[in-house]
Amino acid sequence: MNDWNRDNSIAQFIRQRRKELRLTQVKLSDTTGVGLRFVRELEQGKPNLMTNKINQVLLFFGHELSTKPISDSTGRNMGK
Amino acid sequence: MNDWNRDNSIAQFIRQRRKELRLTQVKLSDTTGVGLRFVRELEQGKPNLMTNKINQVLLFFGHELSTKPISDSTGRNMGK
């Protein structure tokens, strides 16, 4: 078992969309052009990934990396 | 000159927020703990960056990496 973040929202998004389209990891790897290992690390929430590779996959789903505010449990915005 | 994407939205976000707080790249580098070189590559829109490093900077601004739909000029959603 690795110590990656399974409920990483990006990871979840990818896996969910992939399953909705009934694609295997292999298929997604082929069609997006990233390695199979990368698809797995991505879906399993490996913390350190290359943004261009992620975007390469997200593009297939019509998405891209962006930023969003972090809110705590009360909905308050954090940070400077 | 490099061929990076200057109007990368994440890059723009970082630089804009940094300037609003009147911080130098050096200051931001120090306070976030990432290297100065990284801050520069980030703001200049280098496409291949490690997500954890970006998040390390975004956290300071109360943000984090996420995904968003790509829309064309008409506002239509793209992709599968």
Next chain:
DNA sequence: TCATATTATACCTTTTTGGGTATAATATAT
């Protein structure tokens, strides 16, 4: 159950990032 498909883990290699530093270019202020 049993065979197959899909996903997960482990090992090795190549490639590239990120850090640091030094230097050059640009912006800012007096």
Next chain:
DNA sequence: ATATATTATACCCAAAAAGGTATAATATGA
């Protein structure tokens, strides 16, 4: 204009990602 501060570019090095492949584990279906 000129001194200073800030940002940009170029170099090398260590550390780590991504790819490939092989094997194990798990899920799926007949």
